[in-house]
Amino acid sequence: MRNSSLASIERIKAAANAAQTGKPINLVPYLLVAPTLILVSLFTIYPAVGSVVSSLYRPPRNVRDPSTFVGLENYFDLFDPTHYIGSTFLQVISNTIIFALATVVVSVPLALGFALLLNRRIKRIGVYRFSLFYPALLPMIGAASIWAFLFADPLGLVNTILRTFGSRGQNWIGDPNIALFTVTTVNIWKQAGFYTIFYLAGLQNIPRDLYEAAELDGAGECQKLLYLTIPLLRRTTLFILIVSFTFGFQTVEHLQALGQGGPGDRSNLLLYFIFQSIGERRNWGYINAMTVVLVLVLMVFTVTNFLYFERRRDDETS
Amino acid sequence: MRMLRLLTVIMLLFSVAPTITAQETITVDFYFPTATATITNPEAGESIEAVFNRYAAAFEAANPGVQINVVYTGSYTDTRNTIQTEIAGGGAGPDVAVMLTTDLFSFIEEGTILPVQDFIDTMPDGEAYVADFFPAFLLNSLDEEGVIWSIPYQRSTPVLYYNVEQFAEAGFDAPPRNRQELAEMAQALTLPDGQRWGVWLPTEGFPIWLFSAFVIADGQHFVEESPSEVYFNTPQTREALDYIISLSRDYGVMPGGTLSWGDGPSIFTSGKASMLFHTTGSLTRILNEAPFEVGVAFLPSGTAGEDGTGYGAPTGGGNLYLFANSTPEEQAAAWAWIQFLSSPEIQSDWGAATGYVAARRSAWELDPLASLVARRPQYAVARDQLAFAQKEFSAYRTIDIQGIINSTLSGIISGATTDIEGALTTAQAQIDSLLAEYR
Incomplete structure (x- = not known):
């Protein structure tokens, strides 16, 4: 060195x-x-x-005129709950945080569970691994279209099954109290398999003799999981947390097929809202301001994690 | 070294290309979108692009020296964004484009389109040309002073579809005429546990369009002549909201929440809903897919008109626009192309091929449209309803205001917003603040 x-x-x-x-x-x-x-x-x-x-300018009415410098006004409008952009932006920000957190909180433990199940010597393990991993391989918009069909009310599979049990089913995409849950579910389904791969790799890096030693000391399955596996996967978990949280802010394509952020922006997410706002040319100042906010959030998160990561690595090597 | 040679070749190609295409002919760049979600034509088996290429070939044969460059530009939204980005970035943009009728004031404001009025005025039979269009379809072409900016091309309007077989089973031999009848008939048609709904009124995504049919029928549309005034927080809006909410909450004839637009035709043709509010653009598809007799009727009436039974509907779809960046020669050729596309012959062919409502009266007397209507009289219902139709919502800042109205309406209808009065007041204030600089 x-x-x-x-x-x-x-x-x-x-x-x-x-x-x-x-x-x-x-x-x-x-x-x-x-x-x-x-x-x-x-x-x-x-x-x-x-x-x-x-993001510091407001476009002119006529395309041939120059833009007007407005300083941070676009940013103030974004955080003004009475403003037409601001009122939606704040709702969308809170949706996005719920969406990202819920995805992380559910899909990461799920991925660990899948990885533990798949890290065994079973017949045809490849088939199981593939079937858990294939959602990650599908393009999101294609997968979301399939889900839109499953969730469709009243024609979709989910409601058809629910009706056989005498339930009327749910308006999965059009009910304001369920819509965000629906789009989050699809994202979890999509991401969990992807993180499983990282956990699987992490698990296979853990030396077997550690488990043998633990067994000699009389440790049960539960103790091995809690005191060996999970602590040894700490680095993998940290990595997955960063990736999944970042993905939570970036994954929005499925909204196009699943209600387009409705009803009343109850399931809208930041990146999709930016995309929707492109329609009016005079919003370009806002669009850029929102993009800067999005990038800042992601940067703060990534940089803190990066520093944390690097420090820990230094601690471990020294 | 090989890289360098490749680069040289590419650069050479680029520098030579313009000299190859630049000939004596005038090229008209024509951009068109499709709304494939609603417009399908399984009968003809011809793609929209193929139809336009056929028209272009016919036009070029009749107009030597003019070449039509037919460019498919995606959805309506993609088309608008493409054109705005091209022009804002200093590019030429198209000479003619089909864009939403509601894009008018955005493009007037940006100064990128030309009023077709100037060209109509030079026509020997200009007045007759204009008079042949259905007046309702021309409303979205006009600015405040009544100047015509765009020519109706692919137009639509919402109608009420009903399942004649299910109606007969329930003992009905005619569609509902007003909202009260619709609600009561829907109740008789609804089966328990979501097996069948009486009516499907889509409110997802873009509720403003169908919703405006209600306020029009009640005598106060969201917009009048002025593009800088919007009437959203009105008794008519509250009344229509009450009615739509009552369909699910009180009558139980629709599911709660917002209802899918895209699934509407399938839900109707599979018999899961007895009535459907949808665009005429879905008519061909619904007639082809439904295994039962399909009835088409006017939307239920409201309180407008002297006798208090006013019908009402908005129009929708795309118009032909002429662009300001073109040279005078290109403009002349572009105007000839617009006249060709809006001719009764093409309008008849286009209407029959796609299911759009042909915008000119004389088009309905020509084949193939005339024989189609003779075979399937359902196609004429939308045309007849045009007598009661108003313009599609269009104002300055159309897209933002549509966004506010859509979000507010779907929020209230879905039950996400419980303070209806407060939501309407906030929305109107936001709209007014957007329009303040235009007043």
């Missing part, structure tokens, strides 16, 4: 000397980085900066 960093310092010094003495700089490394740098600047950095800038 130390050697390689010393070597790279030497190389930088050499390059600096070369620059001073007028020798040609080796262009190869720059050329190698250039494609990525160009792509990232063009498609990530430039739009990101553009978003922040245009």
Whole structure:
């Protein structure tokens, strides 16, 4: 580690000397980085900066006129509950937090459970693994269309089954008290299998002799799970928590097939609401402001986790 | 090195391409959307794009030197976003496009479209041309001063579909005429435990459209001539809300919550609902799919009119727009293309091919539409209801105001919002604040 960093310092010094003495700089490394740098600047950095800038402007009535600088007014409007954007935005933010938290709280333990079940030597384990993992492979909008058919009232499978039990069924997509539950359920179904894979990998990294030692000490299944498996999976769990929470903010395609955020925005989510607001050109300031808010939330979350992660790793290695 | 050669080839291609296409001919860029969810044409087996290509070929044959560049641009929303983005980014945009009739004031405001009135005025028979359109379909083309900006093309209106067999079983031989009759007949048609509902009135997603039929029939539409005035918090709105809520809460003839628009036709054709409020755009599909006789009727009447039995419906769909970025030559060719698409012959063909309501009276006397109506008289109901129809909701900031109204209506109808008075007041205040700069 130390050697390689010393070597790279030497190389930088050499390059600096070369620059001073007028020798040609080796262009190869720059050329190698250039494609990525160009792509990232063009498609990530430039739009990101553009978003922040245009979140401070209000588009003109006539497309040929310049935009008006309004400072942070767009942001104030977003958090103003009487404003037409703000009243929906606040509802949507709270939906999004519920959606993300519920997805994490349900799908992560579910994934652990699946992984424990699948981490055994059973016949045709591949079939079971595949059937739990395949929701993660389906494109979300396709999966959501299937679910929309299952949940449809009164034609869908769910209500048809419920009717055989004498129940009238539920208006899964149109009932304001159920709609958010419905879209969250679909997301959990979609994500749980995906996280199972990480847990499965984590489980298979745990050395078997630890369990053998525990068994010699007389530990039961429950104790092995609580005192061995779960603590040893801590890193995996942390990783999954980050990924699943971030996905909670990013996964919205299913809303298109499942009620489009209705009724009355009761099941609407932030990213989908941003997409819906594109309709009126004069909202572009708000759209960019909402995007900046979304990115900030995700960044705060990711950076704190990253720092936490890195610190722990340092603790462990030192 | 090979990369560099490839790059050179690509760059060369790009620099040569314009010189290949730039000839003496005038190219009219024509953008069109589809609302495939409602418009289907299994009989003809021809895609919408194929229909337009057929029209373009016929037009080009009759107009040498003009080429129609037919571009499919996705949904109505995609089409609007595409055009706005192109023009705002300094691009040329289309010369002609089919866009929602309700996009009018957004595009007037942005200064990107031309009034077709200027071209109509140069026609020798301009007045007769305009007079041949159903007046209800022209309402969405007009600005405050009565200037015509767009030409009706693919238009629709909601109607009431009913299951004639189920009606006969319940002892009814005619559709309901007013809301009271509808509620009572629906009650007789409803079977317990959700096996069959008396009526399906979709309120999901875009309730403003069907809902406006109620306020129109009660004599106060959400909009009048001025695009900067919206009448949402009115007694008519409260009355219609009460009625729709009572259908599920008091009469028990509809499920609670908001009801799916897209599933509506399937629910009706599978016999799970005896009546359906839906667009004429679904007529072809419903007639083809239903294993029973389908009746089509006017929407139930309200209190409007001198005798207090006013029918009412909004119109919907897309119009032909002309764009300001085009050169005078392109504009002339584009106007000729619009005249061609709005000709009685094409309107008759298009109406029969898609199920849209042909926008010109004379189109109904021509085949294939005339023979279709003779075979299936249900197609004529929407046309006759046009006498009572009003414009589709359209104002400055249409999309935002539609959003406010849709969210408020579906919130109240679904039961998410219990303070109806407060919700209507808030919505009206938000609408007024949006429109303040236009007054």
